[in-house]
Amino acid sequence: MLLKGGCPKTALSIKDALEALEGRWKLLILFALSTGDKRFKQLSREVPGITDKTLSKELKSLEANKLIQRDVHDTFPPTVAYSITEHGKSLEKVMDELHYWGLAHRKEIMGT
Amino acid sequence: MLLKGGCPKTALSIKDALEALEGRWKLLILFALSTGDKRFKQLSREVPGITDKTLSKELKSLEANKLIQRDVHDTFPPTVAYSITEHGKSLEKVMDELHYWGLAHRKEIMGT
Numbered sequence: 001m002l003l004k005g006g007c008p009k010t011a012l013s014i015k016d017a018l019e020a021l022e023g024r025w026k027l028l029i030l031f032a033l034s035t036g037d038k039r040f041k042q043l044s045r046e047v048p049g050i051t052d053k054t055l056s057k058e059l060k061s062l063e064a065n066k067l068i069q070r071d072v073h074d075t076f077p078p079t080v081a082y083s084i085t086e087h088g089k090s091l092e093k094v095m096d097e098l099h100y101w102g103l104a105h106r107k108e109i110m111g112t
Numbered sequence: 113m114l115l116k117g118g119c120p121k122t123a124l125s126i127k128d129a130l131e132a133l134e135g136r137w138k139l140l141i142l143f144a145l146s147t148g149d150k151r152f153k154q155l156s157r158e159v160p161g162i163t164d165k166t167l168s169k170e171l172k173s174l175e176a177n178k179l180i181q182r183d184v185h186d187t188f189p190p191t192v193a194y195s196i197t198e199h200g201k202s203l204e205k206v207m208d209e210l211h212y213w214g215l216a217h218r219k220e221i222m223g224t
Contacts, residue, residue, distance in 0.1 A: 102125030
């Protein structure tokens, strides 16, 4: 559809999407949360190479974009866990297509 | 699929895809080329805000990723035009999904 049109409004919504997903951490965090709710320390272990400072910043950005939610549980002491929202889950098709295209791209470029 | 798995290999191919498309210019350039072959100066006019230096750099990167091709025409003097490749066109589904998700995201975030 896109490649038959070149409509500026299409470009705008693609830019919106890429901005919400920018950088390499957000998708990996959403990925880790796709298997279930996680606490900060769990995420920190499951997203290889991320620092606590960056994880904290990215979680705030994902929350602001309504892709994840931060739940405070009434335990003693209170505990916090992060979960993926319905809006976060709505990225599934985007991720699927990126995944398939990424595979095809690797084959095209590296011949593997 | 992705959000049911959390498989590290899926994460890798998504990262490959995002790296090939990184930044805000590449998609806009592919966009401009989707309506037909263009010369450098035409692209420079059709991609608002891009400098000639950045356009030159991005065209090289897109060519290295086999998303566009640079054609030298045997005219006098020789002329150069850029076109989107089949591999570039294979981004169509990714772009469509990003477009739809970007629209939904704007609605979710801005309520518009």
